[in-house]
Amino acid sequence: MQFNKSSENSKLAIMQTLRIYGSMSRMKLTELTGFSRATVSFVISELIESGIIKETKKQQSTGGRPAVILELVPFSTCVIGANLDNNHWKIGAFDLLDNVIDETDVPVQTQSAVHTFEVLRTSINSFIRELNRPILPVLGIGTPGLVEKNDHIIKAAPPLEWFNVNVADIMSIDMELPIILMNRHRARGLAECRFGAGTNSSNIIYIGVGSGVRAGFYIDRQLITDSFGGAGELGHTTVEPSGPLCSCGNEGCLQMLCSTPFIEKQIRKSVRFGEDAGSLLPPDTDTRTIKAMDVCRAADNGEELSMEVIHTASNYLGITMANLANTFNPETIILGGPIPSTSRLFVETSNKIMRQRALPSIVSSIDVLTADLGEIGGALGAANFALDRYFPISNLENTSY
Numbered sequence: 001m002q003f004n005k006s007s008e009n010s011k012l013a014i015m016q017t018l019r020i021y022g023s024m025s026r027m028k029l030t031e032l033t034g035f036s037r038a039t040v041s042f043v044i045s046e047l048i049e050s051g052i053i054k055e056t057k058k059q060q061s062t063g064g065r066p067a068v069i070l071e072l073v074p075f076s077t078c079v080i081g082a083n084l085d086n087n088h089w090k091i092g093a094f095d096l097l098d099n100v101i102d103e104t105d106v107p108v109q110t111q112s113a114v115h116t117f118e119v120l121r122t123s124i125n126s127f128i129r130e131l132n133r134p135i136l137p138v139l140g141i142g143t144p145g146l147v148e149k150n151d152h153i154i155k156a157a158p159p160l161e162w163f164n165v166n167v168a169d170i171m172s173i174d175m176e177l178p179i180i181l182m183n184r185h186r187a188r189g190l191a192e193c194r195f196g197a198g199t200n201s202s203n204i205i206y207i208g209v210g211s212g213v214r215a216g217f218y219i220d221r222q223l224i225t226d227s228f229g230g231a232g233e234l235g236h237t238t239v240e241p242s243g244p245l246c247s248c249g250n251e252g253c254l255q256m257l258c259s260t261p262f263i264e265k266q267i268r269k270s271v272r273f274g275e276d277a278g279s280l281l282p283p284d285t286d287t288r289t290i291k292a293m294d295v296c297r298a299a300d301n302g303e304e305l306s307m308e309v310i311h312t313a314s315n316y317l318g319i320t321m322a323n324l325a326n327t328f329n330p331e332t333i334i335l336g337g338p339i340p341s342t343s344r345l346f347v348e349t350s351n352k353i354m355r356q357r358a359l360p361s362i363v364s365s366i367d368v369l370t371a372d373l374g375e376i377g378g379a380l381g382a383a384n385f386a387l388d389r390y391f392p393i394s395n396l397e398n399t400s401y
Contacts, residue, residue: 010035010043012136015072016387018053019096023071044070052076052134072096077134079387080127080177082120083142083184083378084108085210086338089120091127092379093135098195102131103376113154113162117170125175139177140386141167142187142378144211146233149225151180151389158247159211159261180386182223184208185337186232187381188371189216190223192334194384196372201332205324206371207234208337209317209346213255217328223385235259237323239316254320258313260292260339266309267295278303296343307345314346318353325358325366336371 017032018024024032030040047053056069078093078101087108093101106123108116120141128135145157152168171179189206198204204218213235217224235255236248243252256262268287271277280290280298298306321333333354340347351368358366371377 010039011047012390014040014043014047015052015077015096015136018070018072019387023056023069025067025069027067029070050076050134074099075101075133077136078131079136079138079140079383080124081140081142081187081379081381081383081386082124083187083375083382084116084120084144085142085184085375085378089123090375090379091120091123092376092383093127093131094380094383098380098384100376100380101133102127103379111160113160113165114170117165117167121171121173121175124177135177136387137177138386138390139171139175139179140187140379140382140384141179141181142184142382143167143181144184147181147183151182154181178390180382180389182382182385183214183216183232184378184382185210185214186216186223187379187385188336188373188377189218189334189381190221190385191373191377191381192336192371193218193221195380196377197334197369198332201330201367203328203331204334205328205330205332206334206336207317207321209258209335209339210337211260213258213317215324222388234320237320239319254316257316258320263292263295263309263313263339264290266312267306270305270309275305277305280306293338293342296339296346299345300343310343310346311349313339314349315353317346318350319357321350321354321368322357322363325354325363329362330366332367332369334369334371336377340370341374 013033014029017029021032026040026044030037051073053070054073056071074097075095078095080093082089082091089106089108091106092103095101104127106119108119110116143154144160145162146155148155152166154162154165154167156163167181168179185208188208192198192206193204202220206216208214215232215234217232236250236253238250238252239254240252240257244256245251246253246256267277267290271287280294280303295306295309299310335347347370355363
């Protein structure tokens with residue numbers, strides 16, 4: 001099916017309504033969208049003919065003819081999402097029921113922002129050609145760093161030395177899809193809220209711990225944003241007033257004491273000062289080869305020096321989680337990103353410290369969970385965020401046709 005300008009909004013509105021609220025009758029669609037019955041009937045006929053929605057069982061009524069129920073057809077049309085992590089793009093195509101239609105990994109051999117997004121642009125175009133199915137006209141991208149509220153500029157990603165990167169300009173050279181950009185940890189958090197560890201909660205904080213630390217705040221599985229786009233910059237909260245200098249200019253930021261660079265720096269420093277890293281570092285091995293994930297795995301296997309480093313990092317996160325618990329009292333805190341997904345000790349210690357420091361009456365009801373979805377979560381969350389932003393369901397009631 002082709003989405004032309006004259007019918008695009010009404011089709012997207014009906015598809016979005018079925019996506020968010022589930023199967024329903026024509027009458028209910030008319031009520032929720034605010035469209036006329038004639039418009040709903042016409043659009044539904046087109047969507048049925050295109051194989052995107054179908055009629056199913058009839059709903060019992062209190063009088064008159066039973067209502068026919070409409071629902072989305074799995075795998076019939078898709079939205080594209082991409083997520084950058086660990087020097088590779090994860091690209092996924094998802095149907096409107098959030099099934100994975102296809103996915104691919106694309107390595108990135110550069111830290112240049114322009115080249116990184118040029119790789120994505122080329123890969124997306126090839127990916128779409130091979131899908132050979134209808135594509136909704138929007139692309140969601142999860143990326144490192146602070147993303148401005150306009151959803152297409154990376155304001156700052158200091159570890160990569162990216163500043164004021166206009167991703168829309170780079171991506172638009174030979175690609176027609178409009179883009180919606182969001183921080184990769186918040187993208188993963190959105191996916192976890194809707195389809196992963198957080199599906200049984202409505203008030204959730206997701207904390208992603210990797211090269212930095214960022215959070216997403218979600219109410220009714222919707223990401224809460226601010227006027228600029230910086231809500232959830234948890235890594236730049238102060239946890240040690242006289243701590244190390246951060247790239248933001250502050251001292252003692254959380255991400256300087258709880259992230260992959262911190263873990264690697266601490267273990268290498270300890271080894272250089274003569275401490276034994278046991279099986280983590282065989283004799284005559286270059287300390288620069290030690291990676292944070294190696295330390296996480298060694299700590300879970302009982303290697304003492306690694307356990308000390310992970311305990312220090314998770315202690316700082318636990319303090320921060322206690323402050324969040326006292327301030328926001330969420331139902332659930334989900335820990336995601338490479339460190340929590342690799343180290344059980346990190347998650348357990350963070351949870352323990354939070355419960356020691358937060359108010360018992362508040363923290364007793366908070367669940368701490370680990371993310372479920374893995375790498376595909378970032379692409380799935382970005383795709384969902386793009387659909388939400390491109391055609392918000394809250395706009396339906398103000399739409400007339």
